[in-house]
Amino acid sequence: MSSPAPRLILVTGQSGSGKSVALAALEDSGFYCIDNLPPDLLDHLAESYLKGSIAARGIAISIDARAPEQSLADLPDRIDRLRQRMPQLRISSLFLEADRQRLITRFSETRRRHPLSYQIENLVEAIAREGQLLMPIRAYADLVIDTSLTTVHQLREDVRSRLIGEKVVGPRILIQSFGFKFGIPLDSDFLFDVRFLPNPHWDTSLRPHSGLDEAVVNYLEQHPVTHDTRSRISEFLAHMLVQASRSDRSYLTCSVGCTGGKHRSVYIVEQIARDLRPTFGNLVVRHRDLGNH
Numbered sequence: 001m002s003s004p005a006p007r008l009i010l011v012t013g014q015s016g017s018g019k020s021v022a023l024a025a026l027e028d029s030g031f032y033c034i035d036n037l038p039p040d041l042l043d044h045l046a047e048s049y050l051k052g053s054i055a056a057r058g059i060a061i062s063i064d065a066r067a068p069e070q071s072l073a074d075l076p077d078r079i080d081r082l083r084q085r086m087p088q089l090r091i092s093s094l095f096l097e098a099d100r101q102r103l104i105t106r107f108s109e110t111r112r113r114h115p116l117s118y119q120i121e122n123l124v125e126a127i128a129r130e131g132q133l134l135m136p137i138r139a140y141a142d143l144v145i146d147t148s149l150t151t152v153h154q155l156r157e158d159v160r161s162r163l164i165g166e167k168v169v170g171p172r173i174l175i176q177s178f179g180f181k182f183g184i185p186l187d188s189d190f191l192f193d194v195r196f197l198p199n200p201h202w203d204t205s206l207r208p209h210s211g212l213d214e215a216v217v218n219y220l221e222q223h224p225v226t227h228d229t230r231s232r233i234s235e236f237l238a239h240m241l242v243q244a245s246r247s248d249r250s251y252l253t254c255s256v257g258c259t260g261g262k263h264r265s266v267y268i269v270e271q272i273a274r275d276l277r278p279t280f281g282n283l284v285v286r287h288r289d290l291g292n293h
Contacts, residue, residue: 005090007031007058008046009163010079012137013096014130015115016106018147018155019062022094025159030057037061039071042078046086058164063137065130066115072133076140092250094163095134095141096155098148099186103127143251146187149178154286161284162251171244173276175254176286177211177269179261185288188255190240192233192268198223200263210290211266220267230268234275241280261289 009031011022020035027033032054037045042061049059063075083091098106107114107123116126138144143163147155162172178185180195200206200216209216220226237254244252256272258264266287273285 004057006050006088007090007092007164008049008082009058009060010091010093011060011062011096012064012093012134012141014098014103014127014134015064016103016112017096017098018145018150018152019064019096021152021155022096022159023060023062025156026058026060026164029160029164031060031164032056032058033060033062035062036066037063039063039067039075039078043082043085046082046089050086050089064115065133069133073136075137079140092143092163093137093141094159095138095144097138097144097146099146100124100127102148143172144187146185149183149185149288151291154288157286165282165284171241171250171252171282173241173252173254173280173283174286175269175273175276175283176256176288177261177265177290178255178257179265179289179292180257180259182261182289182292184257185253185255187253189252190237190254192254192256193258194229194256194264194268195258197226197229197258197264197268199259201260206263209263210287210293211263211268211270212287216263217267220264226267230271230275233268234272237272238276238279241276260293261287262293266290 009026011019013019023033023035045059045061048054079091104123114123114126116130120126120129145158162174165172176185198220200219203219206216206219241252256265256268269285269287273283277283
């Protein structure tokens with residue numbers, strides 16, 4: 001059995017979006033991790049790793065807006081050149097982001113200074129400037145995750161299952177349920193609204209249960225519109241995911257929402273995941289807002 005290809009994972013994104021959490025998850029999974037590596041040292045690190053100087057499953061580095069502006073702008077081209085020079089090295093890039101208010105709240109709660117605060121004292125302006133500096137890297141990233149409504153545990157699971165899971169044919173697919181009242185997942189490639197389905201919430205005996213429970217499943221499956229919706233979404237996604245697997249897309253996020261993210265969306269996600277798994281093995285299911293009830 002052949003050993004897995006050597007890996008380099010680049011973790012970038014906005015300060016306060018969870019880069020440290022992602023890096024810790026990678027370190028726990030056997031990666032040699034370096035925080036805030038100057039981009040100009042990326043090639044030397046990759047060469048050292050391939051020569052065997054670093055004994056690890058792979059290397060993961062974090063680069064942020066503290067790097068020189070020109071180095072950040074040149075980073076996508078640098079990675080492209082590295083891929084050409086070292087085709088044996090499997091390179092992935094993760095970009096983390098969150099909405100501005102969430103970032104402000106996180107900095108206020110932790111009382112940490114923004115990395116650009118030595119240049120820009122106003123936190124809102126520093127966050128906006130950082131977004132501008134990182135825009136070329138975000139556009140280049142293989143996987144973008146919005147952590148505005150993601151818990152630390154969910155982010156760790158995302159990194160483990162979507163970024164360092166075993167490689168299979170086709171893109172890595174996340175199918176998640178969510179509640180509109182808690183906010184739309186902004187990193188969705190496909191988003192479906194199933195609030196038109198019969199709502200178990202209005203049956204007081206079903207209200208405490210979720211779409212994972214047999215009572216709610218039986219209730220929803222009594223209605224023809226439920227089966228029609230499930231089959232239409234599954235057929236659409238099957239078609240689109242086949243097309244994506246023929247392109248260079250590595251990651252896809254499909255989100256299904258109802259009002260609270262407890263009944264209808266949870267049921268539909270479970271069913272379409274069951275429909276798609278025989279064809280798309282690299283599929284992860286998450287129920288984002290079940291813990292909010």
